[in-house]
Amino acid sequence: MSKDLLRIIDCSEDFCRRVIALGGEMKARRRDPSLGKPLDGLAVVTIYEKPSTRTKVSFEVGIRELGAQVVELTKSGSQMSRGETPADTAHTLERYADAIVYRAFSHDSVAAIAEHARIPVVNALTDLYHPCQILADLLTVQEHCGGLDVPITFIGNGSNIVHSLLGAAAKLGLNLTIGTPASAAPKDEIVREAVALASETGGTIKLTNDPVEAVTGARIVYTDVWFDMGKDDEETIAKRTAEYAGFQVNSELLSKADPQAQVMHCLPAQRGREATDDALDGPQSIIFDQAENRLHAQKAILTVLLGKD
Ligand code: CP
Ligand code: NVA
Secondary structure, three states, X not given: OOOOEOOHHHOOHHHHHHHHHHHHHHHHOOOOHHHOOOOOOOEEEEEEOOOOOHHHHHXXXXXXXXXXXXXXXXXXXXXXXXXXXXXXXXXXXXXHOOEEEEEOOOHHHHHHHHHHOOOOEXXXXXXXXXXXXXXXXXXXXXXXXXXXXXXXXXXXXXXXXXXXXXXXXXXXXXXXXXXOOHHHOOOHHHHHHHHHHHHHHOOEEEEEOOHHHHHOOOOEEEEOOOOOOOOOOHHHHHHHHXXXXXXXXXXXXXXXXXXXXXEEEOOOOOEOOOEOHHHHXXXXXXXXXXXXXXXXXXXXXXXXXXOOO
């Protein structure tokens, strides 16, 4: 088990299951003083190169609830923006803090800090992965479905959310279907890595370019923005929206899923694009449970990584 959380596929199965279990316990006992302050006296540095609402607030509140102090850096407001090396940055931060939470444009930036830091580094989203989101989502699936052994479909843009879902499916033996336009398929090498591991763990991973086939029988219908942060300029949106015809999560597409299907979205949503208001606000939606569970799951992630569970 790595000291870091950069990609779910690099974590142990035990780590993932402990995070989900401890996240659930921390949720149930959030206001219970007997839970104590497992990170009392510690410090966590957070670094954001990109905007964030859920990740930033849930980490900051969670870190304080665990008893640690939190210091937020922006890349532009630190010497990282003036070319200080990842090694020098990591060796400095590890003298003050016990963990680093880092949201970056490039996965390589987070990996470079993790390589040099002697303290745990948590990936708070990169172009390639969003592991904290998916561990929180698995807690949400477990709460609503009574376990993880249900057909999970992701539909839309095969990006960081999908890459982390693939890692989770492989590691935990999940039943995952990914439906994307051919032009928005997840990266081949990430799919291959997940499929190879899933063959050992009993996971099933299916990819399709047919949205109806993807959602048919799904218990979970998960979507994300069609255009990621930093790739959402007007020109790209105008040029590529047509590729997603048929991939919007709406009442018609949902009618093909399991009648008990639940709608997930990591948020923020581009309402009316990848999903309709009906789908996001209707009785099948669990999007704000997902958002809430970021808090509980991330508290568990930090607690386990720091050996305080
Ligand atoms: N889902 C998610 O990571 O949201 P933020 O970008 O608001 O942090
Ligand atoms: N795929 C989205 C996720 C946002 C939480 C993005 O990268 O913008």
